[in-house]
Amino acid sequence: MYTMENVEIRQSAIPGAGSGLFAKKAFKPGDVIFSVARPLVAELHDEQRLRTCAWCFKQAPATPMERMMATSMGSPTADTSVKACKGCKRARYCSKACQVKAWKTEHKYECKTLKYVDVVEPTRIVHKLLKRLQAGDQEVEAALRFQSKQEDVKAQWPEHYDRLREAGAAAWRNCDEPDDIYGGLETAVSLSFNVMTNGLSLFDAGTATERLGRGFDPVLCAANHSCDPNAFFVFDTPTAVFRAGRIIAAGDEIFISYKPSTNPFRYRQAELKQFYYFECRCSKCAQGDTLDGFNKLPEDLDSHWCARADAMMQQQAREDVEMSRYWVNDSVAGRRLSALQADVFQRHQHGVQTNSVNELKSALRTCLESGMWPLRREPVPGILRDLQSAYTTSRMLLPSFLIALKRHFVSRPVQISRSFDSFSGEEKVVHHSRHETSSRTEVETLLTRFVVNLELHPGSVDHFQLLSSYSVMHLALGMSDPNEAQNVREMEQHFKLRLLPMAMAIQLSEQVPLSVGWDSDMGHRVRHACNQLFALSGGTPPASLTRQLNALWPKVRAYAERIDLLEVINRAR
Ligand SMILES: C[S@@+](CC[C@H](N)C(=O)[O-])C[C@H]1O[C@@H](n2cnc3c(N)ncnc32)[C@H](O)[C@@H]1O
Numbered sequence: 376m377y378t379m380e381n382v383e384i385r386q387s388a389i390p391g392a393g394s395g396l397f398a399k400k401a402f403k404p405g406d407v408i409f410s411v412a413r414p415l416v417a418e419l420h421d422e423q424r425l426r427t428c429a430w431c432f433k434q435a436p437a438t439p440m441e442r443m444m445a446t447s448m449g450s451p452t453a454d455t456s457v458k459a460c461k462g463c464k465r466a467r468y469c470s471k472a473c474q475v476k477a478w479k480t481e482h483k484y485e486c487k488t489l490k491y492v493d494v495v496e497p498t499r500i501v502h503k504l505l506k507r508l509q510a511g512d513q514e515v516e517a518a519l520r521f522q523s524k525q526e527d528v529k530a531q532w533p534e535h536y537d538r539l540r541e542a543g544a545a546a547w548r549n550c551d552e553p554d555d556i557y558g559g560l561e562t563a564v565s566l567s568f569n570v571m572t573n574g575l576s577l578f579d580a581g582t583a584t585e586r587l588g589r590g591f592d593p594v595l596c597a598a599n600h601s602c603d604p605n606a607f608f609v610f611d612t613p614t615a616v617f618r619a620g621r622i623i624a625a626g627d628e629i630f631i632s633y634k635p636s637t638n639p640f641r642y643r644q645a646e647l648k649q650f651y652y653f654e655c656r657c658s659k660c661a662q663g664d665t666l667d668g669f670n671k672l673p674e675d676l677d678s679h680w681c682a683r684a685d686a687m688m689q690q691q692a693r694e695d696v697e698m699s700r701y702w703v704n705d706s707v708a709g710r711r712l713s714a715l716q717a718d719v720f721q722r723h724q725h726g727v728q729t730n731s732v733n734e735l736k737s738a739l740r741t742c743l744e745s746g747m748w749p750l751r752r753e754p755v756p757g758i759l760r761d762l763q764s765a766y767t768t769s770r771m772l773l774p775s776f777l778i779a780l781k782r783h784f785v786s787r788p789v790q791i792s793r794s795f796d797s798f799s800g801e802e803k804v805v806h807h808s809r810h811e812t813s814s815r816t817e818v819e820t821l822l823t824r825f826v827v828n829l830e831l832h833p834g835s836v837d838h839f840q841l842l843s844s845y846s847v848m849h850l851a852l853g854m855s856d857p858n859e860a861q862n863v864r865e866m867e868q869h870f871k872l873r874l875l876p877m878a879m880a881i882q883l884s885e886q887v888p889l890s891v892g893w894d895s896d897m898g899h900r901v902r903h904a905c906n907q908l909f910a911l912s913g914g915t916p917p918a919s920l921t922r923q924l925n926a927l928w929p930k931v932r933a934y935a936e937r938i939d940l941l942e943v944i945n946r947a948r
Pocket residue numbers: 387389391392393394395520521522572573574596597598599600601651652653654655656657
């Protein structure tokens with residue numbers, strides 16, 4: 376059952392968007408607006424089922440090496456292992472407690488079916504919902520209130536329409552074709568569309584990139600989308616939390632972002648149509664592409680790149696590339712820039728899908744050498760994120776660290792139009808008071824010893840920022856590897872590298888209570904790292920450390936600004 380003391384559902388401010396979620400009181404950035412212990416529906420993606428608890432979504436480490444790493448990072452899930460249900464041998468649980476809760480709520484309805492046939496994710500979801508409806512579960516009835524969008528899907532994506540219809544019909548057949556639930560088969564089909572077109576993607580809060588499954592919940596899913604969201608969603612397995620990303624007044628509509636909202640206007644619109652079947656009419660999209668500034672006007676693209684763009688245009692025409700999401704404008708210069716834009720986005724995507732560092736490097740080169748892309752304009756921040764991760768995986772520490780620094784200090788993607796001037800590239804930074812949170816952990820208590828002016832960007836408090844700080848801290852610690860001695864000596868001429876992990880730990884201690892909370896898996900890992908770092912610095916008087924850390928910050932920022940990304944990727948193999 377839900378307590379709706381903080382939020383209410385009523386007519387949205389967006390014309391034609393139906394209802395939305397509204398704040399009944401004011402919230403500061405980082406405040407929890409609303410949380411549910413587990414969404415009404417939380418279903419693992421098919422490929423996650425072998426190693427993840429089907430009830431609490433905790434993941435067992437995949438290899439002994441992963442287990443060792445998780446232990447050394449203080450992750451409370453390091454010891455997790457999952458066992459299959461003896462009945463169906465498919466659903467897996469990490470504990471008796473999870474198995475019992477799952478059985479009572481949903482697994483008793485599907486266990487027999489799963490014993491004989493494996494069933495895909497949307498069908499599993501609808502099966503459980505149908506059975507719960509049959510059992511008179513009123514929370515599930517609320518799922519029927521959502522628009523199913525069947526006609527829109529049929530008109531625009533006939534193959535999706537067939538798939539979703541079949542998923543509902545298969546669930547209905549697996550439940551022995553019950554006609555006593557409202558419209559029988561048609562209810563099953565509606566549920567399939569409702570859940571799949573209005574549901575939430577459940578990402579692991581520790582990585583924010585690993586998609587664990589799909590969620591659906593009548594209150595969480597009442598929140599509309601905005602490309603300039605004032606709230607964000609964290610799935611702290613299995614608790615679902617909405618937090619304020621900036622100041623929200625009582626009566627304001629609460630918006631989250633369903634898809635990355637830092638992409639250019641047409642790209643965002645196309646993605647939301649493709650995955651959620653609606654045309655976004657948020658306040659940022661109302662400004663069209665006016666926020667998508669390039670460094671130069673399309674006419675100023677230099678002649679070498681004009682020739683390359685002409686060749687790309689011919690190839691894109693031969694390959695019948697759907698250009699609308701990359702479109703800049705209809706002039707000759709605009710079409711050239713559209714071709715470059717299509718090339719870099721597609722190369723980026725292809726690089727991620729095929730694990731190709733060369734594809735990622737080539738996309739980045741086009742963005743930077745053409746001189747058109749500001750560092751904060753997508754896909755540059757996205758390419759940097761994926762290059763950093765590829766270099767980390769291949770243990771190429773130096774390029775990974777340099778890219779992490781550039782991302783953290785310079786190349787944050789543009790999220791909030793209000794505080795960002797797309798041409799000057801300046802964002803207003805506000806300093807947070809560290810001790811706003813009520814319950815203090817030992818780390819926070821330790822922090823009272825320091826007053827360090829590290830900047831947070833309250834307009835974009837979210838867990839992506841936290842992950843960025845976390846990776847800089849870890850990579851900076853990794854630089855103490857003896858193999859890096861030469862690089863460290865060079866860097867130490869600019870700033871005290873050995874102090875950086877401590878500075879990042881302090882920044883993380885500010886970010887955790889505003890994003891994922893100390894009780895989350897990520898919170899535990901950050902606390903573990905902070906405690907180790909503070910223990911290491913035990914002998915240093917706080918006043919002296921504070922002075923050193925305050926002096927460090929502007930130096931690291933200046934160093935990050937000078938990092939030449941082209942040089943970094945040219946030197947890295
Ligand atoms: C998860 S539901 C949100 C709640 C929904 N508005 C309702 O009435 O129950 C998603 C649907 O809301 C509408 N919607 C959400 N955000 C929107 C936006 N920015 N612009 C237009 N429609 C939006 C779309 O119809 C979308 O398919």
